[in-house]
Amino acid sequence: MSHYYTLPLFDTAELTEARRVTGPGFARIVHYFHEDGVKAIVAIEHAMHVRSATAMVLPAHTLKGEARQLGAVRLGEIAEAxxxxxxxxxxxxxxxxxxxxxxxMLRSCFAETLQHLDPAPATGAPSALPALATSATKLRRTAHRPAIFGRRT
Known part of the structure; x- marks a missing residue:
C-alpha cells in the first residue's frame, strides 16, 4: 500500500475556506477543476506512455496547484511527486x-476527490472516469489554451 493512502483526502479546514471564499461560485470552480484535471491527467498519462518527463511537468504542476487550492491533500501530494x-x-x-x-494512482484519486467535492452530480453529467477516457481528443483540440483555475467565462 502506498504511503499516499495514509494522507487525508482533504484538509477540511482548507476545503471549508475555499467554499466560503468562492460562495455560490464554488460549483463553477469545481467544474473548472474537473475539466482542467481531466486534461492534466490525460496529458500526464500520455507523457508517461511516451516517456517524456518534460511533458509531465506543467500538467502536474497545474493539477497540484488546483488541488491544493481546494484542500485536496492526497491529489496535491501525488501531483507534486x-x-x-x-x-x-x-x-x-x-x-x-x-x-x-x-x-x-492519479485517475482513482482524482475521481475520489471529485466525488467528495460533489457527491451528487447533476443528472446526465458524466462521471470522472468516462470523462477521462474520452478526453484525449478534446485535449488535442484545446491544447493551445492554458488551463487556468477559476478562469473567467
Missing part, C-alpha cells in the same frame, strides 16, 4: 519510470 520527479528526470536526462506508480 510527479512534478518534482519529472523535473529531476529532466535534469538527469533520464526517463520518468520512477513515477509510474504515482501516475497510475
Amino acid at each position: 510527479i512534478e518534482m520527479t519529472a523535473r529531476d528526470c529532466i535534469e538527469k536526462r533520464s526517463p520518468p519510470q520512477d513515477i509510474a506508480v504515482e501516475v497510475s
Whole structure:
C-alpha cells in the first residue's frame, strides 16, 4: 500500500475556506477543476506512455496547484511527486519510470476527490472516469489554451 493512502483526502479546514471564499461560485470552480484535471491527467498519462518527463511537468504542476487550492491533500501530494520527479528526470536526462506508480494512482484519486467535492452530480453529467477516457481528443483540440483555475467565462 502506498504511503499516499495514509494522507487525508482533504484538509477540511482548507476545503471549508475555499467554499466560503468562492460562495455560490464554488460549483463553477469545481467544474473548472474537473475539466482542467481531466486534461492534466490525460496529458500526464500520455507523457508517461511516451516517456517524456518534460511533458509531465506543467500538467502536474497545474493539477497540484488546483488541488491544493481546494484542500485536496492526497491529489496535491501525488501531483507534486510527479512534478518534482519529472523535473529531476529532466535534469538527469533520464526517463520518468520512477513515477509510474504515482501516475497510475492519479485517475482513482482524482475521481475520489471529485466525488467528495460533489457527491451528487447533476443528472446526465458524466462521471470522472468516462470523462477521462474520452478526453484525449478534446485535449488535442484545446491544447493551445492554458488551463487556468477559476478562469473567467
